[in-house]
Amino acid sequence: xxxxxxxxxxxxxxxxxxxxxxxxxxxxxxxxxxxxxxxxxxxxxxxxxxxxxxxxxxxxxxxxxxxxxxxxxxxxxxxxxxxxxxxxxxxxxxxxxxxxxxxxxxxxxxxxxxxxxxxxxxxxxxxxxxxxxxxxxxxxxxxxxxxxxxxxxxxxxxxxxxxxxxxxxxxxxxxxxxxxxxxxxxxxxxxxxxxxxxxxxxxxxxxxxxxxxxxxxxxxxxxxxxxxxxxxxxxxxxxxxxxxxxxxxxxxxxxxxxxxxxxxxxxxxxxxxxxxxxxxxxxxxxxxxxxxxxxxxxxxxxxxxxxxxxxxxxxxxxxxxxxxxxxxxxxxxxxxxxxxxxxxxxxxxxxxxxxxxxxxxxxxxxxxxxxxxxxxxxxxxxxxxxxxxxxxxxxxxxxxxxxxxx
Amino acid sequence: xxxxxxxxxxxxxxxxxxxxxxxxxxxxxxxxxxxxxxxxxxxxxxxxxxxxxxxxxxxxxxxxxxxxxxxxxxxxxxxxxxxxxxxxxxxxxxxxxxxxxxxxxxxxxxxxxxxxxxxxxxxxxxxxxxxxxxxxxxxxxxxxxxxxxxxxxxxxxxxxxxxxxxxxxxxxxxxxxxxxxxxxxxxxxxxxxxxxxxxxxxxxxxxxxxxxxxxxxxxxxxxxxxxxxxxxxxxxxxxxxxxxxxxxxxxxxxxxxxxxxxxxxxxxxxxxxxxxxxxxxxxxxxxxxxxxxxxxxxxx
Numbered sequence: 001x002x003x004x005x006x007x008x009x010x011x012x013x014x015x016x017x018x019x020x021x022x023x024x025x026x027x028x029x030x031x032x033x034x035x036x037x038x039x040x041x042x043x044x045x046x047x048x049x050x051x052x053x054x055x056x057x058x059x060x061x062x063x064x065x066x067x068x069x070x071x072x073x074x075x076x077x078x079x080x081x082x083x084x085x086x087x088x089x090x091x092x093x094x095x096x097x098x099x100x101x102x103x104x105x106x107x108x109x110x111x112x113x114x115x116x117x118x119x120x121x122x123x124x125x126x127x128x129x130x131x132x133x134x135x136x137x138x139x140x141x142x143x144x145x146x147x148x149x150x151x152x153x154x155x156x157x158x159x160x161x162x163x164x165x166x167x168x169x170x171x172x173x174x175x176x177x178x179x180x181x182x183x184x185x186x187x188x189x190x191x192x193x194x195x196x197x198x199x200x201x202x203x204x205x206x207x208x209x210x211x212x213x214x215x216x217x218x219x220x221x222x223x224x225x226x227x228x229x230x231x232x233x234x235x236x237x238x239x240x241x242x243x244x245x246x247x248x249x250x251x252x253x254x255x256x257x258x259x260x261x262x263x264x265x266x267x268x269x270x271x272x273x274x275x276x277x278x279x280x281x282x283x284x285x286x287x288x289x290x291x292x293x294x295x296x297x298x299x300x301x302x303x304x305x306x307x308x309x310x311x312x313x314x315x316x317x318x319x320x321x322x323x324x325x326x327x328x329x330x331x332x333x334x335x336x337x338x339x340x341x342x343x344x345x346x347x348x349x350x351x352x353x354x355x356x357x358x359x360x361x362x363x364x365x366x367x368x369x370x371x372x373x374x375x376x377x378x379x380x381x382x383x384x385x386x387x388x389x390x391x392x393x394x395x396x397x398x399x400x401x402x403x404x405x406x
Numbered sequence: 407x408x409x410x411x412x413x414x415x416x417x418x419x420x421x422x423x424x425x426x427x428x429x430x431x432x433x434x435x436x437x438x439x440x441x442x443x444x445x446x447x448x449x450x451x452x453x454x455x456x457x458x459x460x461x462x463x464x465x466x467x468x469x470x471x472x473x474x475x476x477x478x479x480x481x482x483x484x485x486x487x488x489x490x491x492x493x494x495x496x497x498x499x500x501x502x503x504x505x506x507x508x509x510x511x512x513x514x515x516x517x518x519x520x521x522x523x524x525x526x527x528x529x530x531x532x533x534x535x536x537x538x539x540x541x542x543x544x545x546x547x548x549x550x551x552x553x554x555x556x557x558x559x560x561x562x563x564x565x566x567x568x569x570x571x572x573x574x575x576x577x578x579x580x581x582x583x584x585x586x587x588x589x590x591x592x593x594x595x596x597x598x599x600x601x602x603x604x605x606x607x608x609x610x611x612x613x614x615x616x617x618x619x620x621x622x623x624x625x626x627x628x629x630x631x632x633x634x635x636x637x638x639x640x641x642x643x644x645x646x647x648x649x650x651x652x653x654x655x656x657x658x659x660x661x662x663x664x665x666x667x668x669x670x671x672x673x674x675x676x677x678x679x680x681x682x683x684x685x686x687x688x689x690x691x692x693x694x695x696x697x698x699x700x701x702x703x704x705x706x
Contacts, residue, residue: 023487030462033465192435373521
């Protein structure tokens with residue numbers, strides 16, 4: 001690397017820091033009593049030091065000064081890759097499944113709680129993956145289906161005492177109907193128009209949940225949702241036991257997540273999945289080749305919604321409480337971020353994305369306040385550094401309408 | 407009848423605010439086809455910067471009218487700076503990647519800015535000094551508050567100013583050329599990067615003006631106040647045919663009017679729903695908005 005180029009980097013780094021101060025100071029330093037520089041400078045200095053550290057690290061990597069770590073690590077990864085490829089495909093899957101199975105026995109309450117959260121979001125992420133990743137329909141109101149599922153179970157459980165297992169397919173069905181209702185008017189739209197209309201639908205569902213006092217009890221939510229019951233061998237005879245402990249709930253959601261993974265995998269590699277991918281890559285061409293785009297796009301919405309509904313049903317059973325607070329646009333954004341950060345259309349990618357976005361912030365619990373700040377920043381940075389996601393799907397092209405547009 | 411006239415006035419006031427925010431959306435979309443999700447955050451940042459500037463300036467003993475004008479200008483300048491920084495960091499490196507990437511980057515920026523505001527300004531509402539805008543004119547049962555007059559006047563001045571800028575100046579010409587064909591306008595010597603930055607800055611400035619006026623109108627601001635007006639303004643931009651400046655103004659007034667009329671005659675809880683339903687209905691029958699889309703028709 002030439003010195004001139006590195007000087008230019010340093011210059012833009014410095015300008016960036018100065019710029020940052022100009023933006024930060026008015027927010028923190030202008031008080032009715034007068035102008036103060038102390039607090040803003042303090043925050044600025046912390047950020048500057050962190051940025052400098054990362055910048056130097058990046059510079060060293062570019063210069064090759066870090067080769068003594070990176071090169072052996074790369075060689076190690078390469079030498080491990082060959083035996084890993086020789087393993088049959090089911091081996092890593094089996095390992096992960098076994099790990100997931102024994103997880104609650106090796107960990108404490110808190111870890112299981114986080115794991116349940118991750119599994120819920122895996123269901124949601126995979127459901128949205130059907131709509132966004134496979135069919136290429138940008139949906140910003142996905143969380144509405146989660147809400148429909150949750151409220152379906154909550155209402156049926158509180159008013160009619162229906163069991164969780166019976167409500168599971170009912171919730172999925174209601175969510176699928178909601179998916180069709182939302183999907184139908186949007187079938188003619190694409191891209192950004194679709195995004196804004198789905199966002200609007202999501203908001204409509206939330207506002208209705210928030211204001212339909214007689215049905216949903218408005219912002220106060222619904223209390224007293226029953227936990228799922230299972231048959232359990234107790235003292236020699238079978239009885240129905242309410243799953244109140246976390247381990248039991250963990251296995252319920254693990255079951256749902258595995259179901260979702262298998263279903264999405266089967267869908268992905270079926271005729272329907274291929275047709276969705278054809279629609280994603282080029283809708284006009286797909287139509288020309290005889291793909292029924294109308295029915296298949298509607299089906300994508302419905303299928304995506306089904307998994308959202310299942311996850312929602314579980315959510316209500318686990319919290320034993322639902323309120324519109326849980327179904328805001330931010331949640332939709334979270335799920336979408338998972339799908340895109342993990343890798344659109346890729347099942348392991350979405351699982352990785354859910355892990356990264358739910359489990360990692362828990363590790364940094366001490367920085368609670370800064371969590372969402374960092375989340376937003378990371379989302380923007382990830383798009384710049386790794387736009388295809390952590391674990392990209394094998395077969396993706398660009399949408400034809402995107403080409404030639406910057 | 408009086409009630410209707412009153413609602414009409416309220417609708418025009420609110421519509422003006424939406425129109426200002428919608429203009430930023432539509433201009434940015436017209437040039438780089440990006441839904442700038444962070445745009446609502448410029449609106450919120452404007453609201454906060456407005457209250458900071460107003461309290462500071464009035465503490466310095468500046469007369470109220472000067473205080474209002476000065477803080478409006480300073481706030482718009484600040485948000486323009488903020489927008490250029492955001493554009494540089496989060497959008498410029500993504501100029502040539504897929505639209506979904508840019509959209510998510512914008513979403514990330516929106517979350518980032520919102521939390522930045524929360525961390526520096528606190529989670530609670532911040533009150534505006536409203537005593538300088540109290541009172542109004544009364545015509546029988548109909549009241550026209552000074553604040554509504556201010557909003558309408560400021561909105562009108564900004565809209566006329568923007569129109570002059572876009573249709574009468576060289577920069578405006580360059581903006582229109584860039585929106586129409588980026589490659590071609592670059593070939594004839596237009597610095598498209600600079601034009602994009604300017605567009606972002608102008609849009610954020612307009613949103614900031616809307617933020618400060620909403621703060622004055624309702625008397626307080628909150629760190630997450632940008633989301634809902636942002637979405638409605640985007641709905642307004644889409645309604646008018648995104649990329650179309652006249653359409654955005656029209657869309658803003660329609661959404662504002664629908665919301666106020668729905669709140670007044672139907673149900674105030676569901677007023678947001680009506681704005682979205684109008685949007686969905688219009689897009690269903692006219693997939694490119696009322697005025698049609700002002701970008702090349704290879705899309706949609």
